Amino acid sequence: xxxxxxxxxxxxxxxxxxxxxxxxxxxxxxxxxxxxxxxxxxxxxxxxxxxxxxxxxxxxxxxxxxxxxxxxxxxxxxxxxxxxxxxxxxxxxxxxxxxxxxxxxxxxxxxxxxxxxxxxxxxxxxxxxxxxxxxxxxxxxxxxxxxxxxxxxxxxxxxxxxxxxxxxxxxxxxxxxxxxxxxxxxxxxxxxxxxxxxxxxxxxxxxxxxxxxxxxxxxxxxxxxxxxxxxxxxxxxxxxxxxxxxxxxxxxxxxxxxxxxxxxxxxxxxxxxxxxxxxxxxxxxxxxxxxxxxxxxxxxxxxxxxxxxxxxxxxxxxxxxxxxxxxxxxxxxxxxxxxxxxxxxxxxxxxxxxxxxxxxxxxxxxxxxxxxxxxxxxxxxxxxxxxx
Amino acid sequence: xxxxxxxxxxxxxxxxxxxxxxxxxxxxxxxxxxxxxxxxxxxxxxxxxxxxxxxxxxxxxxxxxxxxxxxxxxxxxxxxxxxxxxxxxxxxxxxxxxxxxxxxxxxxxxxxxxxxxxxxxxxxxxxxxxxxxxxxxxxxxxxxxxxxxxxxxxxxxxxxxxxxxxxxxxxxxxxxxxxxxxxxxxxxxxxxxxxxxxxxxxxxxxxxxxxxxxxxxxxxxxxxxxxxxxxxxxxxxxxxxxxxxxxxxxxxxxxxxxxxxxxxxxxxxxxxxxxxxxxxxxxxxxxxxxxxxxxxxxxxxxxxxxxxxxxxxxxxxxxxxxxxxxxxxxxxxxxxxxxxxxxxxxxxxxxxxxxxxxxxxxxxxxxxxxxxxxxxxxxxxxxxxxxxxxxxxxxxxxxxxxxxxxxxxxxxxxxxxxxxxxxxxxxxxxxxxxxxxxxxxxxxxxxxxxxxxxxxxxxxxxxxxxxxxxxxxxxxxxxxxxxxxxxxxxxxxxxxxxxxxx
Numbered sequence: 001x002x003x004x005x006x007x008x009x010x011x012x013x014x015x016x017x018x019x020x021x022x023x024x025x026x027x028x029x030x031x032x033x034x035x036x037x038x039x040x041x042x043x044x045x046x047x048x049x050x051x052x053x054x055x056x057x058x059x060x061x062x063x064x065x066x067x068x069x070x071x072x073x074x075x076x077x078x079x080x081x082x083x084x085x086x087x088x089x090x091x092x093x094x095x096x097x098x099x100x101x102x103x104x105x106x107x108x109x110x111x112x113x114x115x116x117x118x119x120x121x122x123x124x125x126x127x128x129x130x131x132x133x134x135x136x137x138x139x140x141x142x143x144x145x146x147x148x149x150x151x152x153x154x155x156x157x158x159x160x161x162x163x164x165x166x167x168x169x170x171x172x173x174x175x176x177x178x179x180x181x182x183x184x185x186x187x188x189x190x191x192x193x194x195x196x197x198x199x200x201x202x203x204x205x206x207x208x209x210x211x212x213x214x215x216x217x218x219x220x221x222x223x224x225x226x227x228x229x230x231x232x233x234x235x236x237x238x239x240x241x242x243x244x245x246x247x248x249x250x251x252x253x254x255x256x257x258x259x260x261x262x263x264x265x266x267x268x269x270x271x272x273x274x275x276x277x278x279x280x281x282x283x284x285x286x287x288x289x290x291x292x293x294x295x296x297x298x299x300x301x302x303x304x305x306x307x308x309x310x311x312x313x314x315x316x317x318x319x320x321x322x323x324x325x326x327x328x329x330x331x332x333x334x335x336x337x338x339x340x341x342x343x344x345x346x347x348x349x350x351x352x353x354x355x356x357x358x359x360x361x362x363x364x365x366x367x368x369x370x371x372x373x374x375x376x377x378x379x380x381x382x383x384x385x386x387x388x
Numbered sequence: 389x390x391x392x393x394x395x396x397x398x399x400x401x402x403x404x405x406x407x408x409x410x411x412x413x414x415x416x417x418x419x420x421x422x423x424x425x426x427x428x429x430x431x432x433x434x435x436x437x438x439x440x441x442x443x444x445x446x447x448x449x450x451x452x453x454x455x456x457x458x459x460x461x462x463x464x465x466x467x468x469x470x471x472x473x474x475x476x477x478x479x480x481x482x483x484x485x486x487x488x489x490x491x492x493x494x495x496x497x498x499x500x501x502x503x504x505x506x507x508x509x510x511x512x513x514x515x516x517x518x519x520x521x522x523x524x525x526x527x528x529x530x531x532x533x534x535x536x537x538x539x540x541x542x543x544x545x546x547x548x549x550x551x552x553x554x555x556x557x558x559x560x561x562x563x564x565x566x567x568x569x570x571x572x573x574x575x576x577x578x579x580x581x582x583x584x585x586x587x588x589x590x591x592x593x594x595x596x597x598x599x600x601x602x603x604x605x606x607x608x609x610x611x612x613x614x615x616x617x618x619x620x621x622x623x624x625x626x627x628x629x630x631x632x633x634x635x636x637x638x639x640x641x642x643x644x645x646x647x648x649x650x651x652x653x654x655x656x657x658x659x660x661x662x663x664x665x666x667x668x669x670x671x672x673x674x675x676x677x678x679x680x681x682x683x684x685x686x687x688x689x690x691x692x693x694x695x696x697x698x699x700x701x702x703x704x705x706x707x708x709x710x711x712x713x714x715x716x717x718x719x720x721x722x723x724x725x726x727x728x729x730x731x732x733x734x735x736x737x738x739x740x741x742x743x744x745x746x747x748x749x750x751x752x753x754x755x756x757x758x759x760x761x762x763x764x765x766x767x768x769x770x771x772x773x774x775x776x777x778x779x780x781x782x783x784x785x786x787x788x789x790x791x792x793x794x795x796x797x798x799x800x801x802x803x804x805x806x807x808x809x810x811x812x813x814x815x816x817x818x819x820x821x822x823x824x825x826x827x828x829x830x831x832x833x834x835x836x837x838x839x840x841x842x843x844x845x846x847x848x849x850x851x852x853x854x855x856x857x858x859x860x861x862x863x864x865x866x867x868x869x870x871x872x873x874x875x876x877x878x879x880x881x882x883x884x885x886x887x888x889x890x
Contacts, residue, residue: 214446266733
């Protein structure tokens, strides 16, 4: 499922963020894009953030931005929040029915991981903060969970603190889940500021890729990263902020996976959750395939040992992004349906699988390159898997 | 497309420093090395030689293991290694936080049982009032307990037989709760009792106030009655019946039992365990005879050598493991304590085996006569007319005089095994403890002499044995599951259940 479409736009000076409506409304029009089938000369379009339409009309006087000529107009549904760039590039950034809503706060990152699925960009993002705050204003108050990601969200510095403050006030029942490398948390004052936000419900998901600095720093391609992440984890613990540790499984991490989880248990026993994650074949992974790829069926013993190690020690552990058919049956109960709805696919052979409804599926990017172990599970396999 | 640096660009410069560690050669010829935070590694002789000659390089897995566990410090990221080690060391020693947590109240020294091995030199049941604690002493002792900085304390009623003066137990709970209203400590109550005098009224009180029960059960009827006789009664039948009553009223987890090993016990390791299992107890604490009180006089009749105790312990533990392998969760408490010390990052607050020693720092005893002692063993010595570890008196002395006086200072000189000859370079010292009271009792010297110490012999042996289990568990999932069920107090049959965390 694609969540963006090209279009043409007139009258836009800045990136626009607003919610789609298909019925004209009276108040707060600046928060809405009005979507119309065809342009009606009687249409009262004053005050809207913009008008979305199939084809751009001929206009003499531009009072309200118009966006039209979409590649894929079916994407635009009432209730969705979209962002529109000056060039008309349109992104769906919120869908009320999805459990994977994400606030992408920056493209910049101070790590440059060899398996990054979404390589960092140098974009100037400080100007985005205002549109992030605006986005938060538009969200439905019953939103269960919002993922804050990038790039590296903490590079926004105080901007991130403002976003978290606003989000916590505006969405008191929402849980925030932030993907961060945790390096900025080495600065205790920064953690203190975040911890001081009243009623904050934030889980920081932080990657630790090795039990030793050189190997971690090589994977994230940044000298000194391990030192900062470790210090950051301890600072988060000091201020009692919840933490998840994430480990991406590939050729560089598998050989020391057991020492790594042992390191996590001995040094960060306070973490709330450890996620062991299959590789997403996107971004840099394509470039570094030889250095990274190891078929998950070939690391089941290592994975099983790591999961058991943590589980016996009462550390909550999950497996993300791996399919049930390639996991040892004892690991099935730890596997989560972690792949976001818009990236998730199943292969043709999955159609006859008895466990499809409880499987993570595959990343769309794995359609052609995936484990040799993918096969439909039988109802008998399913029974065994549930018995575990 | 980014330019990626190869691993070589991130490697440390050749050469490294050692961080503090101790080592020992195992029977297998391998080396066990242990560091400050209690993390360990087992190295082949070749790896150990290469490491200690500073010849091991980043080409070897063991190099990275040594670095990850802070046995060595290389040029890459020194600060993180030091910081992690410091943080783990602080955590391991965190049993010191808050000062003395276990407060023992000897409310009476009278007892209705006549155990041959009695270590506290009990007085007869019919002895006069001088054998009981006065209300004034009880209240002053509680005031001292509440003056202590620890946010959570355990108030333990000891004897003698504490149920002979249940009125003092009740008053102790009442007064401490009342005084604590403005202080707000968390207080856990435990009664150590032979349970022979249990009544429904006592049980109702324990239930109402969340008082836990710690009792003694030495094994099957013949053995128990031989070790722990009561005049003209069957002690075994009474205690087992009352354990069941207490379990029913308070829940199984509120009732625990420990056994004392006499010479007679040595014959029955399995039968003793079966007795505990039959009562639905989830653990057993196997204790050897302590060199105090009547146990010394009766040594000829009930004593044994430490070697005999060790083979008994080993036989019992093998049987307990077998029981667990067959699906019944049952642990030996001393082994569980050592496993927790070895395999977890957490501190263990067990006053009989820690460094700095528990005496005064972890535990204090308020004796029936108002004298304050540094530990249970200290007051046992006092009954033998040796008051070397008397810290003061609740009526005559202030909190400062008691806890920071000359006796406490003398104990503090010798209470860290990190600074005792024969301990400081022992591979196991992080998991072991210092025990000046026992050193004095057995060797007439606070400092002690390790080569002739039974305490050392016993703990060395048990630690070696526990390490054998830890090593075997790396390749034996069913053993691993048992050890972790003990450490985390869970059901061995449910360890692999994914939703089963607590």
